[in-house]
Amino acid sequence: MIYKQGEIPLDINARRSAPISTNIQFFTQDTGSAKLSFSFTKDGVPLPLSAVDAKIVLLYADDSFYKRSLILTDKVNGKAEYVLSDEELKHYGQVKAEVKLYYTNGQALATIFFTFSIAKTLEDQNIVPVAEYYIDDFESLRAGINKTVDEISQTLEEIKAKFDEFENIETKDGAQEKANAAQEMAEAYTDQHAAKTDNPHKVTKSQVGLDKVDNIKQLAKSDFDSFYSRYQTEKDKWNGGQLFKLTEDNGSRKLIADGTDLLTLPSGLYYGVSSKIINSPDPNAVEWFHYDVSTNNTRKTIVVTATNNPKRWFGTVHTDGSFKGWQRFITDADLSPTWNTVTLINGATQDSVNPFKFSVSNNVLWLRGSFGILPSVGTSVAKFTNKPTQTVDLVVPTIGSYGTARFSLTTDGDLKYDGMLANDETKVTRVSFNESIPLW
Numbered sequence: 001m002i003y004k005q006g007e008i009p010l011d012i013n014a015r016r017s018a019p020i021s022t023n024i025q026f027f028t029q030d031t032g033s034a035k036l037s038f039s040f041t042k043d044g045v046p047l048p049l050s051a052v053d054a055k056i057v058l059l060y061a062d063d064s065f066y067k068r069s070l071i072l073t074d075k076v077n078g079k080a081e082y083v084l085s086d087e088e089l090k091h092y093g094q095v096k097a098e099v100k101l102y103y104t105n106g107q108a109l110a111t112i113f114f115t116f117s118i119a120k121t122l123e124d125q126n127i128v129p130v131a132e133y134y135i136d137d138f139e140s141l142r143a144g145i146n147k148t149v150d151e152i153s154q155t156l157e158e159i160k161a162k163f164d165e166f167e168n169i170e171t172k173d174g175a176q177e178k179a180n181a182a183q184e185m186a187e188a189y190t191d192q193h194a195a196k197t198d199n200p201h202k203v204t205k206s207q208v209g210l211d212k213v214d215n216i217k218q219l220a221k222s223d224f225d226s227f228y229s230r231y232q233t234e235k236d237k238w239n240g241g242q243l244f245k246l247t248e249d250n251g252s253r254k255l256i257a258d259g260t261d262l263l264t265l266p267s268g269l270y271y272g273v274s275s276k277i278i279n280s281p282d283p284n285a286v287e288w289f290h291y292d293v294s295t296n297n298t299r300k301t302i303v304v305t306a307t308n309n310p311k312r313w314f315g316t317v318h319t320d321g322s323f324k325g326w327q328r329f330i331t332d333a334d335l336s337p338t339w340n341t342v343t344l345i346n347g348a349t350q351d352s353v354n355p356f357k358f359s360v361s362n363n364v365l366w367l368r369g370s371f372g373i374l375p376s377v378g379t380s381v382a383k384f385t386n387k388p389t390q391t392v393d394l395v396v397p398t399i400g401s402y403g404t405a406r407f408s409l410t411t412d413g414d415l416k417y418d419g420m421l422a423n424d425e426t427k428v429t430r431v432s433f434n435e436s437i438p439l440w
Contacts, residue, residue: 003035003083010099010111012042020114028089028124036116038070038099040078047078048319050297053102056082060118061093067135070099076298076319090129092118253290262302263323265293274306281313281326282306330362337361339368348381348417349373351430360386365409365437370399372430377419384413392437398422400429409437 006024026034036056040047054070066088070080080099098113120127246268248254256265256272262279269292274285281304282289292303300317304326312329339357341350350356351370359366365386375381387410394407403422409415422428 001033003033004030005035005037006116007037007039008114009039009041012040012047012101012109012111017112019112022114022116024116026084026089026116026118027121028092028118028127029121030084030089031086032083034084034089034118036082036084036097038080038082040080040101040111046076049075049078049080049101051104053104054080055100055102057098057100058088059096060088060091061095062091062129062131064088064091064129064132065134066132069136087132087134089118090124090127091132092120092124092129256291262291262293262304263300263317265291265302267293267295269293279323280304281315281328282311285309334362342367342369342371342382344371344382346375346379346381347373348375354430354432356382356433358384358386360439363439365439367433367435367437370430370432372428374405374417374420374431377417380414380416381407382415384409384415386439387411387413388437388439393418394433394435394437396431396433396435398428398431401425401427403428405431 004026006022006026008020008022008024024036040049049072052072052075054072055067056070058064058066058068060066068082070082073079073081094115094117096113096115099111101109101111103109244267253269253271256262256270256277258273258276260272260277262277269290271288271290272280274280274282274287274289277283277289277291280289285306287306287308290305290307292305294301298317298319298321302315302317304313304315306312312331313326314329315326316324318324337359339359342356342358344350344356348371351372354370356367356369356371358368365384365388371381389411391411392409394409395404396407397403398405398420401422401424403420403425405420405422405428406418407415408418420428
């Protein structure tokens with residue numbers, strides 16, 4: 001399609017601004033090609049148009065008035081357009097216009113008004129347009145009213161059919177009359193064919209029993225009206241209910257299949273083994289995690305809770321689909337950790353006065369205290385579950401003779417003894433730690 005396109009930037013703010021006088025000019029013969037294109041911004045960035053009904057208000061020189069919906073061409077970057085109808089192009093002269101944004105939460109925003117013009121072509125010099133007024137909201141309302149009238153008419157026809165059925169329902173007296181007639185016919189048949197006492201078809205009056213026929217009470221119209229009202233109420237409630245299930249039918253979380261990419265899940269409450277879920281924040285944890293996912297168009301928020309540690313993370317996916325990474329919640333356990341005694345191995349012994357201890361705070365491993373009887377060089381003296389991302393070399397003082405001892409904490413969590421330099425190594429009774437090691 002080929003268009004004469006007029007670009008109009010609209011900034012949403014509360015600053016006083018003069019109306020925008022554009023140089024846009026269309027002609028009365030620009031059939032289907034006169035297009036206004038809009039770009040919306042707020043605070044210098046594109047204004048998203050999600051959950052918005054955008055309207056353009058047009059006031060023509062002959063006092064014709066139109067209010068129509070814009071076509072949203074790019075909701076993320078705030079783009080919209082409107083093609084003038086053939087009827088609107090007949091109203092030549094200067095046109096005043098403004099755009100209004102109606103949000104589904106009840107808010108509304110109005111832009112500064114702008115102007116453009118429509119000029120007559122040579123063949124339209126003699127046209128005299130008649131003032132017109134058109135608001136598409138009224139047309140939608142009229143269509144809705146017509147639809148409602150049709151539905152009411154259909155309902156009345158259904159109710160009328162029900163009452164026709166009621167009129168055909170047998171009354172108690174009528175049913176009894178027919179039963180008596182049937183009994184008389186049966187008795188006549190019996191008298192005719194019961195000449196022999198041993199006739200197997202002989203039927204007595206008491207055996208027929210039609211005199212005991214009773215007609216059940218029929219449904220009253222008031223009862224029918226009450227039933228229909230309750231039915232419609234329940235129908236409206238179910239039709240207006242949320243159709244997407246966030247949990248299983250019993251309210252429990254949904255199990256995530258092994259190998260599922262966490263970032264692809266729709267809104268809901270889930271659980272699964274962390275090591276078997278792609279993009280889980282702790283891929284090495286072989287334990288059950290809870291995953292809470294909420295989405296809004298392409299944006300997404302995910303909260304993950306480890307049920308055994310317990311630890312918690314959150315991550316977000318932005319409008320452009322990019323994942324922003326995992327951030328872990330810091331708790332009082334992280335800020336006020338406890339000191340734990342280190343289990344020594346390979347012959348290293350604890351100092352009874354200043355035992356060797358560790359603590360983890362805010363993703364930092366702290367070591368303090370002493371131990372003696374060092375093993376041979378290159379031997380591990382302890383094994384930690386909290387591991388650095390690269391090997392860390394440590395130099396600590398020796399006690400008993402002035403000097404230092406070297407250790408290294410590997411990415412496997414091994415604390416290795418790498419050697420000693422002291423004035424008299426035979427007099428060294430212990431080594432003393434007061435170290436902090438980042439784990440990221």
